[in-house]
Amino acid sequence: MDCCDRECAVEEVAQVYERIKIQQPFLLRHCSSLPPSTATQQLAQTHSEALRALNVALSVMKQQHQQSSAAPATPSIKAEPPSHGGAAPCYPEAITTSAARRGKRRRTTMEEAAAGKTSSWAGLTTVPYEDGYEWRKYGEKKINGTSFTRSYFRCTYKDDTGCLATKHVQQKDSSDPPVFQVTYNNKHTCNICTTTTAASKSSDREIINPHPPNNAAVMMNNVVKSKNHRCWCCLLLSRPPLPPLLSIERCRRRANMISHHFLSAVCSCPAVPQQIIMASIRHRPQVHASPATPAMDIIIPQEEQT
DNA sequence: TGGATTTGACCAGC
């Protein structure tokens, strides 16, 4: 496939993606107004899967396009399509690197990753901080031959559960939105997602039901009726590993941190004020020098701030 | 005040 064909394909997929994305809030609203049934369940589920698949396809296609237009000497990295949470990468089934040992780790090169000689896994994404897990930053370093610093993260629950999952995020370019290379080491063993409500801080951690309802209508009703107003937007867009349920307050804060792509993908979420969605569409995402900074600035309307 | 982030120092692989 030549360059023009590829661009046409990307454009076509992008158009379909935008069309489905626009339809999703209306569909979900419609489903929520109907009594739960297999048909509405399947419709909502299929719609969500289609949206996610298109998002994945777009990410991969854009990535391939960038790689093909790069210098030939540039080594290709092992990049698999994400399985959840928009463009966030997923984990391989087997991660058994010796680097999992505590202490200093053997460096892994791009070549090794491409050759599959290392069990760590790298992928490109525009939403490096939205992969459904909670991460705590523990370091940042300027890497030779790169324009941007690399940020190091470990699982927030390392101390609680001994989870050894780590990742590092390296911004690759200043494109719009910026592309990040995310490298994961060690699989999550914590198996917990946490939530923080507006009324309580992180002390009230809870284990999320591993089998949440797939029915969009049920989930919508739960959001509307439940006292703590949990956000389910991530659940709707994802498959295991499950992202955390978020309080509306937390989701609003989080909306300030996520990229244009992801935000527009969750535009059906009732917890994220429509004004934020519109603001994210009106204002082009800003490019920041450090990947640790938000991918864009969104002004939360005054009445929405708490 | 406690949790999260920053940042310089340290350590081990290459």
Add this chain to the structure above:
DNA sequence: GCTGGTCAAATCCA
């Protein structure tokens, strides 16, 4: 000796 990954004290922030 250089470099990437981690540690941990200092700092920030809600």
